[in-house]
Amino acid sequence: MKNIRKGLFAFALMGFALIFVQCKNEKKDENNQAEDTAENQKVLIKKSDFGTTPEGELVEMFTLTNAGGMEVKVITYGGRITSLKAPDKIGNYEDVVLGFDSIEQYTKDNPYFGALIGRYGNRIAQGRFSLDGEEYELAQNNGENHLHGGEKGFDKVIWNATPEEGENSSSLVLTYTSEDMEEGYPGKLDVTVTYTLFNDNSFDVNYEATTDKKTVINLTQHAYFNLSGDFSETILDHIIKINADKFVPVDENLIPTGDLMDVEDTPFDFLETKEVAEGINADNEQIQRGGGYDHNWVLNNQDSGMRFAASAYEPESGRFMEVYTDEPGMQFYTGNFLDGTLPAQGGGNYEKRTGFCFETQHYPDSPNQESFPSVVLEPGETYVSNTSFKFSVK
Numbered sequence: 391m392k393n394i395r396k397g398l399f400a401f402a403l404m405g406f407a408l409i410f411v412q413c414k415n416e417k418k419d420e421n422n423q424a425e426d427t428a429e430n431q432k433v434l435i436k437k438s439d440f441g442t443t444p445e446g447e448l449v450e451m452f453t454l455t456n457a458g459g460m461e462v463k464v465i466t467y468g469g470r471i472t473s474l475k476a477p478d479k480i481g482n483y484e485d486v487v488l489g490f491d492s493i494e495q496y497t498k499d500n501p502y503f504g505a506l507i508g509r510y511g512n513r514i515a516q517g518r519f520s521l522d523g524e525e526y527e528l529a530q531n532n533g534e535n536h537l538h539g540g541e542k543g544f545d546k547v548i549w550n551a552t553p554e555e556g557e558n559s560s561s562l563v564l565t566y567t568s569e570d571m572e573e574g575y576p577g578k579l580d581v582t583v584t585y586t587l588f589n590d591n592s593f594d595v596n597y598e599a600t601t602d603k604k605t606v607i608n609l610t611q612h613a614y615f616n617l618s619g620d621f622s623e624t625i626l627d628h629i630i631k632i633n634a635d636k637f638v639p640v641d642e643n644l645i646p647t648g649d650l651m652d653v654e655d656t657p658f659d660f661l662e663t664k665e666v667a668e669g670i671n672a673d674n675e676q677i678q679r680g681g682g683y684d685h686n687w688v689l690n691n692q693d694s695g696m697r698f699a700a701s702a703y704e705p706e707s708g709r710f711m712e713v714y715t716d717e718p719g720m721q722f723y724t725g726n727f728l729d730g731t732l733p734a735q736g737g738g739n740y741e742k743r744t745g746f747c748f749e750t751q752h753y754p755d756s757p758n759q760e761s762f763p764s765v766v767l768e769p770g771e772t773y774v775s776n777t778s779f780k781f782s783v784k
């Protein structure tokens with residue numbers, strides 16, 4: 391009897407010991423899981439080779455991925471966004487930025503796909519401007535005008551890239567030094583552009599620059615968006631809102647006339663949400679000059695720093711993109727010059743109006759337009775410009 395009791399006691403003891411070990415292990419698993427989740431919630435950056443330019447320069451690609459699965463790919467050639475995957479309303483991640491598969495295609499002639507634009511976003515009339523009585527001559531690379539920084543603008547140079555991982559975000563810091571008189575612009579310009587992907591599906595673009603001589607500057611980002619995720623579709627069904635009471639009318643060569651025009655009662659009124667298709671073929675002189683929308687909107691509340699500028703919504707996918715900026719203007723360009731000659735990622739070609747750009751910036755030709763907000767940068771000053779693209783679904 392005594393032995394039986396002893397046996398039972400030993401058995402119970404073993405049982406307790408087992409339960410204790412199991413509990414401890416469970417706790418350990420929980421901790422591990424917590425560690426894993428924290429790890430997974432970091433926005434990760436991976437680096438790979440993208441190829442070499444015809445001049446033999448190595449081009450790297452950086453892939454930023456956030457906790458939810460949003461992914462942005464950037465190459466060092468032109469600081470170009472080659473792909474941006476955002477979720478639709480059923481959680482499908484698809485690329486919403488027009489791009490190419492290879493470096494060959496990026497280095498061939500193309501309309502600034504995904505590129506950083508500098509030193510001057512959009513046109514400067516006749517490729518000329520003066521500062522302190524001195525005249526500067528730039529490349530006339532768009533008819534008689536200068537466009538997007540010239541023959542070899544910031545879209546075609548190799549940027550130095552440094553990844554930086556934060557708590558809820560990851561950044562790619564791109565730097566480039568543009569020498570004095572590069573593409574005809576005065577001053578040695580040190581430029582830093584930081585792309586940051588956050589876990590809340592925001593993607594920020596922050597620009598900074600300093601110069602050693604008085605110069606002009608107007609940087610922007612030239613991603614073509616198609617929120618449907620299907621590049622064989624046009625963007626005509628996208629529903630747009632732009633927080634601007636006025637826009638910048640242009641002449642036949644897309645150079646600002648110098649006036650600012652009210653959007654009221656024109657196809658340029660996007661104060662209330664409106665489908666692109668509604669006004670893009672309107673019988674309107676400005677629409678005809680742009681071949682659709684290719685104009686700079688004068689954003690409201692210019693003294694309030696970062697504020698809502700515009701949004702785009704694609705009803706079928708439910709994808710919604712909001713843009714916030716501290717810039718005075720935004721070029722809304724509806725891909726009117728895409729002509730079906732460039733190969734689309736995933737097959738087919740990029741046809742007319744299969745992408746749109748929201749280029750936050752100062753107005754075109756500002757160096758020659760005294761009434762426009764100034765684009766002059768002096769030595770000792772820092773040029774700062776910020777834009778945030780926020781992705782969600784509706």
Ligand code: BGC
Binds near residue numbers: 684723727
């Ligand atoms: C301009 C268009 C130009 C395009 C180049 C846009 O920013 O507004 O006029 O054709 O860039 O692809």
